[in-house]
Amino acid sequence: MKPSIWTDAFVELQPEEALEGLAEAGWRYVELADKHWRDIDGRESAERDFKALRRLAERLNVRILQMHGPMFNICEDKNLRENVELAKRAIRWAGLLGVEWVVFHPGTLPFGEDESEIEEVRRRNVEGFRELCAEAEKHGVGIAVENTSDGNVPGRRAFGSTPTELAWLINELGYERVGVCWDTGHANLQRLDQYRSIKFLGRLLVATHIADNDGSGDQHLLPYEGNVKWDDVLRALREIGYKGLFNLEVGGAVHKIPLPIRKAKIRYAFELLDYMLGNRKG
Numbered sequence: 001m002k003p004s005i006w007t008d009a010f011v012e013l014q015p016e017e018a019l020e021g022l023a024e025a026g027w028r029y030v031e032l033a034d035k036h037w038r039d040i041d042g043r044e045s046a047e048r049d050f051k052a053l054r055r056l057a058e059r060l061n062v063r064i065l066q067m068h069g070p071m072f073n074i075c076e077d078k079n080l081r082e083n084v085e086l087a088k089r090a091i092r093w094a095g096l097l098g099v100e101w102v103v104f105h106p107g108t109l110p111f112g113e114d115e116s117e118i119e120e121v122r123r124r125n126v127e128g129f130r131e132l133c134a135e136a137e138k139h140g141v142g143i144a145v146e147n148t149s150d151g152n153v154p155g156r157r158a159f160g161s162t163p164t165e166l167a168w169l170i171n172e173l174g175y176e177r178v179g180v181c182w183d184t185g186h187a188n189l190q191r192l193d194q195y196r197s198i199k200f201l202g203r204l205l206v207a208t209h210i211a212d213n214d215g216s217g218d219q220h221l222l223p224y225e226g227n228v229k230w231d232d233v234l235r236a237l238r239e240i241g242y243k244g245l246f247n248l249e250v251g252g253a254v255h256k257i258p259l260p261i262r263k264a265k266i267r268y269a270f271e272l273l274d275y276m277l278g279n280r281k282g
Helices: 015-024 034-041 046-060 080-097 115-139 163-173 184-189 194-204 230-239 259-276
Strands: 002-006 029-032 063-068 101-104 142-146 178-183 205-209 245-248
Touching: 002 063, 002 259, 015 029, 015 034, 015 046, 015 259, 029 245, 034 046, 034 080, 046 063, 046 080, 063 080, 063 245, 080 101, 080 115, 101 115, 101 178, 101 205, 115 142, 115 163, 115 178, 142 163, 142 205, 163 178, 163 194, 178 184, 178 194, 184 194, 184 205, 194 205, 194 230, 245 259
Parallel strands: 002 029, 002 245, 029 063, 063 101, 101 142, 142 178, 178 205, 205 245
Antiparallel strands: none
8 A cells, every 4th residue: 555645735835836845745645636636727727737747746756646536416516517527627637647546426416215216316426427437538547436424414315425335336337447435534424334344345446535533524634533443444455455545635634734834744644654554663
């Protein structure tokens, strides 16, 4: 597994500055945050600047192997076509950057146990993700569907909050380069047994979002700052032979810290993952 962090750790900075700051702190693998690729996408020189960002990463000895796509509800969105086109553009930029996996959330609608309601959610996800997967094939990148959570709201169900739903969607899509991004924070909110969930997904697991919380909300804390059972997570990942990014998504742990001090915590985060993944002993 490769220790990684999202560029949103330096959310105030431009993507180029964020990449430089992470490289200075020791990071060699990153996920390009939704906010940061949007920063470049909004420039008149977007294509040129994405190519320049890749060259910068190469000079810094950093690889941008994951990217978070735009967050929208593929089942229910007033601007659905606009957001789908934005997602396709993100996939194109990912191809220019050499990204391996672009992460998207599954779509959902309010539904209960009525089979016709559930089937409608399934249908819209399959249709929407097939369109994104076809675009991804053109640019040589993969699609990773992230597990969600119901948000601890009684009577509310969110599609994609269980490993069985994710596996069903991936198998239904039938594309070679589509898999699951496992979010440990969402799984903790969902009260899932993460060892059993990760083992169930097995080869379908291609990316991770690593964060902790205390079960009351999606707090995006560093490991061991909440109550996620990290021994179970790590044991399961090792047993399935996962070799992708162990990627921190920890805005709650760092965003409120002033930039000069935040750099120290981001260096600590690198040392923490280095230890968790067995690169250091002690």
